[in-house]
Amino acid sequence: MSSSETTTAPASTTTKHDGTVRLDHVVHRYGRGSANVTAVGPVDLTVPVGEFLVLVGPSGCGKSTLLRLIAGFERPTHGAVRVSGAEPRPGTAAGVVFQTPRLFPWRTVGGNIDLALRYAGVDRAHRPERRARLLARVGLEGTEKRRTWEISGGQQQRVAIARALAAENPLLLLDEPFAALDALTRERLQEDVRRVAAQTGRTTVFVTHSADEAVFLGSRIVVLTKGPGTVALDLPIDLPRGDVDAEELRESREFAELRARVSHEVKAAAAHGHRPGEPTDASMQGIEERTSQS
Numbered sequence: 001m002s003s004s005e006t007t008t009a010p011a012s013t014t015t016k017h018d019g020t021v022r023l024d025h026v027v028h029r030y031g032r033g034s035a036n037v038t039a040v041g042p043v044d045l046t047v048p049v050g051e052f053l054v055l056v057g058p059s060g061c062g063k064s065t066l067l068r069l070i071a072g073f074e075r076p077t078h079g080a081v082r083v084s085g086a087e088p089r090p091g092t093a094a095g096v097v098f099q100t101p102r103l104f105p106w107r108t109v110g111g112n113i114d115l116a117l118r119y120a121g122v123d124r125a126h127r128p129e130r131r132a133r134l135l136a137r138v139g140l141e142g143t144e145k146r147r148t149w150e151i152s153g154g155q156q157q158r159v160a161i162a163r164a165l166a167a168e169n170p171l172l173l174l175d176e177p178f179a180a181l182d183a184l185t186r187e188r189l190q191e192d193v194r195r196v197a198a199q200t201g202r203t204t205v206f207v208t209h210s211a212d213e214a215v216f217l218g219s220r221i222v223v224l225t226k227g228p229g230t231v232a233l234d235l236p237i238d239l240p241r242g243d244v245d246a247e248e249l250r251e252s253r254e255f256a257e258l259r260a261r262v263s264h265e266v267k268a269a270a271a272h273g274h275r276p277g278e279p280t281d282a283s284m285q286g287i288e289e290r291t292s293q294s
């Protein structure tokens, strides 16, 4: 893995780096000739400042590809991707968190954060204070000297989140960061990410397979059709944000209804390649039964 994928660096000084994302008629293909795969598109999407957008959709619909395009790791085959009004450059466009933490095992927890701070241009004298603040933000106070292999998988993923926050980049991209974790750890980290996003006001794009996770985290959910993914549903989530009782929120009727709706839409997208403009009201039928299954 290249260092550009593991750390973030200072924002561009030539554009106002506000973290907005804009995709104009984006199509992406991998390979050539008979091996050619259209992974995603066409997709048009704008993510304004401070929004928490969750991308959900069937396996292989192109969620990770969209994230990679926004991060600047790939360039679209057709169309344009803009982050803060400019073509995204890997390492500078966004802080990125992957499914696995991808920490440097020869460095301590603090050493991993320090490296990101160094890439972010933070001078050595200010790093200890910034490092302590970042670790506190993800609930890992006092772990600086621990080895990465001495802490749990959930704690490692917390370090990865702290590292992605190090550059204070206004855009954060997370690609199924909790998929490999047990249910309890996953819920705790969801609460951390929700809180951090609300506190920092960062624009966030988060990829998941889980309707439950999408509704808990998102201020907006986009469901993609089966591959090549296009937008099947673009749904604002009007649940309270900021300082909320997570358990109460998860147990609320509004939460259950939204979760059932998103779950149904993902299943419909997987089965039929649901297209924009198709009626979605049918998705509300049978909500009660599906809620318990999602």
Ligand SMILES: Nc1ncnc2c1ncn2[C@@H]1O[C@H](COP(=O)(O)OP(=O)(O)OP(=O)(O)O)[C@@H](O)[C@H]1O
Binding pocket: 030, 031, 037, 038, 039, 040, 057, 058, 059, 060, 061, 062, 063, 064, 065, 066, 209, 227
């Ligand atoms: N580097 C690559 N080379 C060739 N094909 C690729 C590459 N990466 C992804 N693909 C293909 O592009 C399509 C979209 O893949 P992508 O990983 O973006 O989907 P996804 O929605 O994130 O999938 P999942 O939910 O299973 O992680 C798939 O058909 C996949 O096989």
